[in-house]
Amino acid sequence: MNYKIIRGGNDIGHLQLEKKIIGTKSNLMLTSEIKTHLLFLITVLVKESAIFENGKLIYSSQFRKTNGATKMDKQTLLVEDKYVVTENGEKEKLNLPLIDCNVLSLYFKEPLTVKSVYSDKQQCYINLTKMNDGGYKIKFADGNTNSFYYQNGVCTKVKINNPFYSIEIIHQP
Known part of the structure; x- marks a missing residue:
């Protein structure tokens, strides 16, 4: 699945999702690249993956590079x-x-009955709140929020807010 990343009405990048199911294992992969100006040009490359076996996480990885320097x-x-x-x-x-x-x-899946999700970045569980507008919000310890929106079980939009910027990730059918 492909998504575009929007900030202030401008297309600043792309995000690609891929899911492979092999037997009892589900492999989830996310790759994104963003190029935008805050005070100067910022280029961010993100690669994340997770492997679930029989519904339980057995491996995950997070990799982030900003302006050529590995940050995570x-x-x-x-x-x-x-x-x-x-x-x-x-x-x-x-x-x-x-x-x-x-x-x-x-x-990859609407969290209809999920109350909290694990943050690989922060190494802890974060509460998941169903919002009045139909989305699901997670609020990180630093105050940043991600809100996920679904249509027919497919994630169609993600709103990411922090003190420095807000972006939207929009599904491209």
Whole structure:
């Protein structure tokens, strides 16, 4: 599935989603590239993936590069019913229940009965709120919000708000 990324009415990038199902495994992939001006030209490349087996997260990765510099390179791996996060060569064990829904999975399926989602970036669960306008909102610890909108179960729009900018990710059928 393809999306365009809009800021202030201008097309600033693209986002591509891909889902592959092999047996009991679902592989989710997101790739995006943004080029915009805030105070200067900013180019952001994002690659995220998640593998769920029998509905439980067994692996995820997040990679972000801004203006050529790697800003995030993080992996989460399920090892003997515990998650191990590797970032910058450091490993950390998380004491969390098995994860069945993370932020990336919101792009692929409407969270009709989900109350919280796992944030791979922040390594914790975040509440998911159903909004009056039909969307689902997550609010991160830093105050940033992502709101997801669906039509017939397909994510058609994502609104991302933070103090410095607001963008919309719009599905391109």
